[in-house]
Amino acid sequence: IQVQVDGLNQDTVYLANYYGNKLYYSDTTVTDAKGRLTFPGRPYEQCGKHAIVIPGPKYFEFMAVTEDIVIETNAADPTANVNVIESDENKVFYEFLGFIGERRAIAAPYERTLGDSTATETQIQEARQVLTDLGEEVGAEQQRILNVHADKLFAKYLNMVLEPTIPEAPKNIANAQELQYRWYLDHYWDRVDFDDPRLVHDGSFHQILDTYWTRVLPQVPDTLLNSADRLIARAAGNDEMFKYITHYITFNSESSQVMCMDKIFVHMIDTYYATGQATWMNEEQLKKVMDRADELRDSQCGSIIPNIILPGLDQETWMSLYDIEAKYTAVLIWESTCGHCKKELPKYKELYKEWHPKGLEIYAIGNDFEPEPWQEFVEEQEYTDWINVSDNPLINAQDSASALIYGGVTTLKSLNFRTTFDVFATPKVFLLDKNKKIIGKQIGAEQMGDILGRLEEMERKGIPY
Incomplete structure (x- = not known):
């Protein structure tokens, strides 16, 4: 060079x-x-x-x-x-950049016309026509490059940013939109050569991957999980592409604000990292991500939540989560000094009034390290209709904890519920089905009400969830 x-x-x-x-x-x-x-x-x-x-x-x-x-x-x-x-490759690249630069210069005054509130209707129509013609010119030039310079890497990059042309659906089909969407999903990756490791060294690959993952696919963890495995399988043998896709999906799912995406993160770590396929990571890095997956394992959607056995409001009566017989159970971890908790709890109180007759129980775990403030707050605010439990310094003392665990009174995961449920902030909320499977998490009272309504509707229609 x-x-x-x-x-x-x-x-x-x-x-x-x-x-x-x-x-x-x-x-x-x-x-x-x-x-x-x-x-x-x-x-x-x-x-x-x-x-x-x-x-x-x-x-x-x-x-x-x-x-x-x-x-x-x-x-x-x-x-x-x-x-x-x-460099034949770069001559094609810079000829195209020059072509685009010329068209942008031509388009600039017409784009200003469209943003000009004083422009006449004739001027607006003329501007739209010119911009349409320029767009067609650019499309034709892109197609020419794909035809004439198909062997060039730049042509592969260019092809990746071109959306598949969705064919017209057959007439008189009731679900035409769904049919076209399925076609789009099936052909979305046709523009990518999964054997070429060089494709990840351009922003266009990231762009189509990000669009596919966050906008094209339904943001449903199980759907995303299956799609992730299928996509990664297509990159088998292409180490660069395998690494890029795997890393993107893993850490996008860890940082996502979409409910239950941690399920995908744990799956990715178990499937691709713990099995030695993440060769780009050193031992320390691998341990860190695998430890993080273990921290999330007990609280991931789709898993049966561990049984929690803690003393109730009197701090003497031990109450087990698994003893609750309810169609739905909300595990609500909160603390009396948490401002956001104080705003949410009245909403949960109203939710409980509406949904307890329909099968909802709340198992509320106090996160205060000392029981007295938690007890006082619960009684003063009259949050006594649902089940209240908490730990205290006495039962967490090493000798006491060991005796309680080995005596079968409680469990290590119960006494370590903050670690079990990855509690770094409150409130922390889990929605469980009748089998204590996690079906929702990190949701507010209003959102939980919506989810419960949808679940009831699905049940009426015979749709499994």
């Missing part, structure tokens, strides 16, 4: 590579007095969209492929002044 940047003189320059939609430094060198620099070519699996970063910082992009690359530009505006001396 040979580059001359006029205006540089013994300056430090970086070679950066895209990994998904992010740019990372991968090499560095110093120019000579005339701004000339050289980087070694990239191995095939590391080829893709790269950038030369000069002081400023400023940079220009290019396609690093397995051919000699010779490029000239200047330090004042490196992107605008690129001249590709040698």
